[in-house]
Amino acid sequence: MKLLAALGLLSVLGNCLWQTANAAPVRQPEPLLLVIESEGENAPEPVLQLQTDGGVIGIDMDEYLSCVVLSELPASFALETMKAQTVAARTYTCRAIMHGKHTDADLCDDPACCQAFHTKDKLRERLGEAFDAAWEKATTAVSETEDTILCSGGEPIEAVYYSCSGGRSEDAVAVWGGDVPYLRSVESPGEEFAPRFESEVSVSFSAFCEALRRASDAVSFSVLPQDWIGKSTFTRGGAVETIRLGGAEFRGTQVRKIFSLPSAKFTVSVRGDAVLFSCRGYGHGVGMSQYGAEAMARAGKDWREILEHYYTGVEIRGSED
Template sequence: MRRLLLTGCALVLALYLLPLFWPGEHTDVSAPAASLPNPPAAPADGALPSADTMLTVEIDGVSTELPLETYVEGVVAAEIPNDFPDAALRAQAVAARTYAVYKLSRGRPDAHPDADVCDDFHHCAAYRDPAAQTAGGGDYRRVRQAVRDTAGEILTYDHAPIAAVFHCVSGPRTESAADVWGEDIPYLQSVTSPGGSAYRGYEAAVTLSAGEFRNKAAQAFPSSNLSNAPEDWFKASQRSAAGGILSVELGGVRVKGTAVREAFGLQSTNFTILTTENSITFHTIGYGHGVGLSQYGAKYLAEQGAHYEQILTHYYPGAVLQTL
């Protein structure tokens, strides 16, 4: 049995992230590189949408008109546990509202040309109908209150709405947008992120037989050569300062860590590998892409007494909170 500690690892145990969903909740804005170019310029007249802006939202493939604040309620309900501290819920509400306004400022994408945003967390955000949630009462009222407490508030950078991406839980540090998506964005830098180990899935593992691995790799990386033993499949990895795999040589082919994560269903791009003669196990830390707001980091900071504005300015350095 051989354990491969991939080279370039600044913190072997400070492993890391990209997007997916966690038990019962969709938890990240995936924001692929194509949707995260450098921040859009502010409108020529400096104007931002009003707080009562209507959005066209594609829900289950059907376009629906919703007030911005109603949409934000549905996103917060879908994206974060409603028993988190108030400050964490408020931080999530501002991030969700900001990301919606950011998407609105960029125009409708090819993925849904008839809607401003959709309920697919891969490129917009998950969404749950607030009306359906209200019937259950209970803690959902806290979600609604968090949205009302932050009504109209968004984060801006150079007077433009930011791409306020978020994820479930990071390692000791978040990732930068430059390391995950190849775009250096001033407010999406790597920052400290305590409290992640409170998430029950903080450390996870995925084990595949040698045959299963070869089949998946052949589909995702057809040029790779995996004729040798599993212990020789991965070589010469490069890690970010936060611990995520930037790229690695897999079967003689240089591939991105994000591609490895997607191909093998990993919770994180920050992984180490354990091999036997006929199997390979990925050990990960964190859940999500690791960029921007960490929901469990926000929970921890809120429990330490941080105000939601402090949480937001920590995870989006340089961003400014303002009201539409």
């Protein structure tokens, strides 16, 4: 009998757990081994527990991954991009299980917290006539990368990703403050076809001042509006690291959050009676760029090359490794 992909996944996860001397996973390996030992024709279908708006649902790992791929990526994206996305999503899932990210479930369906997820029925509704071909492609991406995850030091990596970098990805340390050796800034060319490669956010003077006053006691808007905007420093990825606004210093990530900007890669100017943020990219910029991955696939690169490009020095491991 063909080993169920999720059992293989748990086997990979089990290996990772055993080989990680310093990891302190919340979930112990014993139950995983029990699942693997129960393998056979009548083995129970392995399920993930997923927190949704309608409560916790159980879902087969392969179906979950196919749904994530079509929830995260446009259905028109190349098979190689979908394979890279599958391996990143499977790795992310493994790590979430290991570290017990949620207490009542393995993951949730909120892309701002875990990974985007729509049910198969919802995807059918959203994609209409394109659904059958898209589902076929996503399930192929899942089956042809069966059991494969990304590891570093014997442990599933933090396989983070986002829509579009705006030309170069970010060092994890620049965004989240902790250095992660495989999450390093790399070039991400060819993303210009992304709908949100460049965008503008306009904020009225009053909303701008009020939001910054709420964020910092140190701001002052007594000078002319064009003098509200001071010097910036930049990360290796090209995002704003720090910027002076209203005489106070803010981090670029903080400004992104305050004004709901698509990314921290922005310039600021005064236009008329509003402050204009001109932005590049969409998302936090750490790890794999989905549009950058698609650009690589269109240039003939395969899913392994895509993953090796965005996750520096990681091992691509299947259950046989």
